[in-house]
Amino acid sequence: MHNRAIKKEANLFxxxxxxxxxxxxxxxNIVLGDLAKLVRICGQANGFISSKQLLAFLMTYALIKQDTDKLKATLNQWETTPALxxxxxxxxxxxxxxxxxNSKESDIDSLSLPxxxxxxxxxxGSNRLEPT
Structure with missing residues (x-):
């Protein structure tokens, strides 16, 4: 997946x-904590956390926290140089x-959001987790 698509998916999320x-x-914070756990779970499964996973997480984090500096970093600066x-x-x-x-190692695999x-x-009286 290209960085442009990752940014779009993070925005849609x-x-x-x-x-x-x-x-x-x-x-x-609960949503971000669960997303952080998901990234760590993927990292453990793959043996590493990819730059694209980090980009997706930071973009989502910046949008949720309304952090303009981090949002600018993901949108404009992430791909400028390898060092940056x-x-x-x-x-x-x-x-x-x-x-x-604060998560115990055994808690890393359990998400709070569901x-x-x-x-x-x-x-x-709603049903958010049921398939549509």
Whole structure:
């Protein structure tokens, strides 16, 4: 997948999640924590975390947090030089580790979002996780 497609998919994910992300900052952190866990799970399965996975995560992170500096980095600077790309990759890895640092190794494989969405569905009479 090309970086342009990754950026587009991250933006579509953000747009789809926007109604839920408006609930609270804590909910945003839960979503980002689960995304960080997913990136780590993929990294463990592959033996490494790719630059494209880091780009997708940072783009999504920047959109959710409305972090203009990180958004600018993903949109305009990520691909300028290999050295700058490595710098952004390192910063992104630090964010991933910060978001998952309280997770025990056994918790890395378990996501919080499905249980929360199920609870919200029970309270609101909706069914977000059912296939359409």
């Amino acid at each position: 953000f747009q789809g999640m926007a109604p839920l992300l408006n609930h609270s900052d804590e909910f945003q 790309c490595r710098e952004f990759e390192k910063k992104t890895l630090k964010i991933l580790l910060r978001l998952t640092h 249980a929360i969405l199920n609870r919200m569905d029970e309270q609101g």
